[in-house]
Amino acid sequence: MSSTRPAMPTTVTGLEAEIAARRERLGHTIDELAHRVSPKTILHRQTEAAKARFADVATTPEGELRVERLAAAVAVVAVVGGLFVYRRLRRH
Structure with missing residues (x-):
């Protein structure tokens, strides 16, 4: 399995441009990763997943409840609320 890589520049200016381009791509990658692991993004993703699961359970494929x-x-x-209230009232 051979991978074809673009030819590396041979001039100093070409090398500097390649380094700058790689640095830019790496910066974008790091920013994207930081965004993906931020608590706000994780919470949003989990909220959307919970909504989707609820919709799957609460509605038919045609969209009816x-x-x-x-x-x-x-x-x-x-029932759970009633048991909780009953236990609270029995303690007092």
Whole structure:
């Protein structure tokens, strides 16, 4: 497997231009990596993924709400909330 690389410049001016171009590309790469790992970007990515998962669960492929799934989720939240309130009231 041989990789074809562009010919390296042979003049000092050509070498300086190649170094400047590589430095510029490296700078852009570092900026892109820093952007990808920033907390704000990670949070945005995770939020979008959560929205997509919710949409997959809560809607049909045609875009209609799956009422039975939403009702089940509301029922679970109500039961857990009710248990929490019941335990709090029994302690006092």
